[in-house]
Amino acid sequence: MNIRNELRYYLIGLICLFCQSSLFAQNSKVDSLSLALKNAKHDTTRASTLVALTEELFYSNQDTVIPLCEQAIQIVDKNNSTTNEKEKRSFLKSKADAMHNIGFCHNTNGDASNGMEYYQKALKIREQIIDKKGIANSFIGIGVIYSEQGDLEKALNFYRKALEIQEKIGDKDGAAYSLNNIGFIYNNLNNTKEALNYYFKSIKIRQEIGDNKGVANQYNNIAVIYIGTEDLAKAMDYARKSLKIRQDMGDKKKIAMSYGVIANIYNKLDDLEYAKDYFNKSLSLHEETNNKMGIAFCLSAMADFYVKLGDTDASKKKMHYQQALEYANRSLLISKELKFPMNIKNAEKSLSIIHTTLGNIPEAFEHYKQYIFYKDSLDNEGTRTAGIKSQIKYEFDKKEAIATVEHQKELENHKALAEERNKKQKIIIWSAIGCLLILALFAGYIFRTLSTTKEQKKIIELKNEETEFQKQIIEEKNKNIIDSIEYAKRIQQSLLPTEKYIDKNIKRLHKK
Secondary structure (H helix, E strand, C coil): CCHHHHHHHHHHHHHHHHHCCCCCCCHHHHHHHHHHHHHCCCHHHHHHHHHHHHHHHCCCCHHHHHHHHHHHHHHHHHCCCCCCHHHHHHHHHHHHHHHHHHHHHHHHCCCHHHHHHHHHHHHHHHHHCCCHHHHHHHHHHHHHHHHHCCCHHHHHHHHHHHHHHHHHHCCHHHHHHHHHHHHHHHHHCCCHHHHHHHHHHHHHHHHHHCCHHHHHHHHHHHHHHHHHCCCHHHHHHHHHHHHHHHHHHCCHHHHHHHHHHHHHHHHHCCCHHHHHHHHHHHHHHHHHCCCHHHHHHHHHHHHHHHHHHHHHCHHHHHHHHHHHHHHHHHHHHHHHHHCCHHHHHHHHHHHHHHHHHHCCHHHHHHHHHHHHHHHHHHHHHHHHHHHHHHHHHHHHHHHHHHHHHHHHHHHHHHHHHHHHHHHHHHHHHHHHHHHHHHHHHHHHHHHHHHHHHHHHHHHHHHHHHHHHHHHHHHHHHHHHHHHHHHHHHHHHHHHCCCHHHHHHHHHHHHHC
């Protein structure tokens, strides 16, 4: 059996989980929500808390999910006549989320028809209230159903529509889920290069937002791809990385899935003892967590493993084949209950081979007929899927060619812009140099002018000082001259007789 088919439904089981954003919560969160529900004072709070509680109880107590969702819907319908727009939107959002969760339950339990019906009802309400994140989640849920039914074209279309919304509203968590789902579709289309491309994009986002659980899921998916390409060293590396994260988180359901993947790797390596050990570990945890889907997948793989074990050990061949028969019968029973045609076909084929080897020819023939029936049904679907693969490959190649041309144009534009930028930079540089030279010349002129002015000022000051000095000398000389004149005048006056004296003397002479 092709290893890709053996592991395909491990991934389908995983991908269904991407319809919800918060599952596998701790009991403390359930207790917290239960307390919040008990203390809720308004019906809007009761309805939204009930929905949140169902998302936490899905894997620990799945039987309570649908009744709690129906209870939330009844609360909403009771308040249908509310006139407050804010409350009305809250009620409708809770109703849509509850219907989505009911659809998730139905689909996980193998009832795809009811699952699709509830997803469509939820989508209609979400479109009515323009709940973009909810609309994207509805697209993912619908895409999962189409993926399980083998309609990969529709599944891919819905996943891409979801991704477009999530990228626009900045929902990184949702975008990571959608990228994973798109990678899953490409893996089923045998385009491992594109599958890995989308898986690594998803990992990058999950690491940015600290989503270790999501990183573990991606590592597991990458391991499955490398098993299909026979690169078992890389497959084991990523499988163990995934297991380590899941063990640290104590996520038993996911640990069981990792054990199954590692078991298949050891089986491919013909290390049968390790393969047997990990198969048993995987089955034990699937049974402990009551994961019917996981149990069916694991039992189918174990039936094929024991057939291989019987063929390698002739002395214990019958014992190993009896063990394979038990596992194949159990797998078939659960697969029919879950309505998974691929797993039913694999179980029917295994049972036909086992009964033939054990000599039970009538039983072998009946199982062979059923195997052919399911094989033809899936082959017809495969023929249609092959056409889808060709169309998708054509579209991808066309997009890649367009992208290459656009990339070349972009490079040329960048080159032209770079040259234009360089040209402008050169002009700016030379202009700056010119301005600096002008400034330098102007500064030199100013400096020279200031120096000349300063020198001239000094000369003027010296001349002024000299003039002042000469003035003082002249003034001093003038003063001396005036003083001399005054002195001479005083002497002259002192030597000349006064008028009275002369007059007196004349009078005296006349008397004589």
